[in-house]
Amino acid sequence: MLERSLKRKLTWGFDIRAHKAMSTDTPIARGLLPERLIIPMNQQAGPAAVPIAEVGQRVRKGEMIGRPGGPRSAAVHASTSGRVRAIGKEITPTVNGLVSSLCVHLEADGEDEPAPPREWPQERAARIDAICNAGIVGLGGAVFSTAEKMRGHETCELLILNGAECEPYISCDDMLMREHPQEVVRGALAMLDLVGAPLAVLAVEQDKPEALRAMREAADRLGDSRIEFARVPTVYPAGGERQLVEVLTGREVPSGSYPLASRCICQNVGTARALDRLIRQGEPLVSRIVTVTGHGVAGATNVEVPIGTPIRDLIEFCGGYRGEVALLILGGNMMGYALPSDDLPVTKAGNCVLAAHSDEVRESSGEWPCIRCGDCADVCPPRLLPQELLRASAVQDFDRLDALGLNDCIECGCCDVVCPSQIALTERFREAKRAVAAAAARASMADLAQERHRRKLRRLATQAEHSDRRQDDLIEKIGSRDRRAMIEAAVARASRRRDSSKTTH
């Protein structure tokens, strides 16, 4: 198998302590079957799925319980067999933080009875629909609809398989590549067929030799020359989509665009495996591998978890908490966020649960004013000016934030780490994004209201026009006959009506 040379050196990010070994010395654990599951409809980057299961209904594992809620959405399935106990709104973790989402509460019956396997269609369009209906989304964390990525494929020259798991603590992709390389390679080849690209490059970081070896051997066994390998430097955040495209092709993804603008499609290795399972076993996406780690959990490891499993059950499955946990984080320590409770469910976006001791949490001794040293700009992967973004976000100057490329901020946290003034820059940028989104929503509501008002005025004008036209027609009619006779006849009719009404009373 060919090894691809890197087209660009990394000039951003930094080498960071990985903390991965604590979860990679045991195989992926299986057999977790919770009694109750909370399965959110809002698990993908696009619109939420729409529940189709009913309260009281018995469902089997893999049965659709939420249909796709529109373009860029994906279906949601029962992760085990059981009965639907309730459908209601809950706070659930998503890629954008905690949101209120409609959830199906499923009481497992312990049988784990699967629904009949799905057929893999022959036609390309039907295959794309099948991917959407199987609920497959990007498992690297962005949960973007895989079907949607496949739809706009015409200009794709290179499929990038992202096995560069750069965030500290997280090792689920590493373990997946070590234990299921054949499935990942087969899934990658199926993706190549779907997008019609000539080549796939599997990007793995240099510090994952076992994964790279396993993937090479699997590709050799399949003997397909359309797969190359690339060893990516162990630099955080080299695993970001845009960063990988840049490193592997030398092309920059334009601001505000997806990698397809640079003729590439990126897919996570877990997504490739999910596709292979759909094709070969007819199974939709009902589980994912989650890294459970940190000094606050007794048995750090990776677990194949049914979607909707409460995090509490997952922690218990790993031996429970150990000592005093300072923070429970969903994701790694750089891009993850703190959870308020372990009652929340594992979703498709949840690649890691980090039970962090106080020695694993960066304590801030308070912020100091920005000294404009420029260190934050030196490490920023999309080459933004975090210090300028900070100033613009402080005064909510949305136009300036837009001009500075706030939307290109991948919230990697690199600027926080190097800032000598200990300013929580990334959190400021998250807040600024939320403020921009809220302002955009308000503006679009105002636009909608204005549009409704404009439509109403148009409707009234049209009605008035019709009524004028009817009146004109009438006048024309009246004018053509004897106007006086018609008026007298009308007066007589009215007088007769009055008389008859007096008689009745």
Ligand code: SF4
């Ligand atoms: S690293 Fe911190 S102090 Fe230096 S310019 Fe950036 S925000 Fe200011």
Ligand code: SF4
């Ligand atoms: S969090 Fe945003 S601004 Fe800071 S380094 Fe990462 S991409 Fe740049």
